[in-house]
Amino acid sequence: MMKNRIIWLAILLAFVVSIHSAGAQSGPASGLYQIMSGSYSECCGIAGNRFDYPLPNENLGFVRLTVDAQRNVAAMTFLAEDTQTVFSRVPCPPSGAINFSFDYGLIFSNRLVFHVDPGGPPYQKSWNYTVSNSADGLRIDGILGTLASPCADTPTRFSHSNVVAVLVPGPRLRITEFSTEGASLFIQGRAGWTNVIEASTDLVTWTSISTNLMPNTLCPICPYILFRDAASTNLVRRFYRCFEVP
Secondary structure, three states, X not given: OHHHHXXXXXXXXXXXXXXXXXXXXXXXXXXXXXXXXXXXXXXXXXXXXXXXXXOOOOOOOEEEEEEEOOOOEEEEEEEOOOOOOEOEEOOOHHHOOEEOEEEEEEEOOOEEEEEEOOOOOOOOEEEEEEEEEOOOEEEEEEEEEEOOOOOOOOOOEEEEEEEEEEXXXXXXXXXXXXXXXXXXXXXXXXXXXXXEEEEEOOOOOOEEEEEEEOOOOOOOOXXXXXXXXXXXXXXXXXXXXXXXXX
């Protein structure tokens, strides 16, 4: 019984890995992309001043891309270095912030297009972004503009130019042993990032069972952590997944 369970879990993990690899090679892949280079600019208040900022920086460090192949649409969000904070600007404090999160992008054979005509008040904002994609990277160019600003001498145009972002590989997890002491897990990830291991008995409800900081090491297959799940000894089925945050 124990041996069969080990084989079942191993097959499940191999199947998940194979799907992820195939998706990354066939077109734009959902995932977290790290900005490697590019520029961001704001301009065109009453004085017409332009401000340019090199990328990456603490406010613009990552891009989250979500691809829905069945509906042929995509969503893109610019994130700060913490990978959690959505990049935003406040042209006029009383009117709130503009979040750089774009939905309903159209998927073409060699690019993604995010385009929206001017919307409602207070800013009547519009955007036009083009994302050229390869197996593991993005090239992003685009502009977000506002037709109206309730405040004087505030930026009305925001643009990203020549932004190059590369796909952040997810952590790797495998079961190395199952004994009376529980399942033993081997997880590889990125040095300095925090790894979170989750477990489930039905693939619907997931619970965090371990949080670890990936160490900085020099060995060829590092950084890695080893974790033994003692709670698995009392369960008929146990599934695992993991993710990382900076």
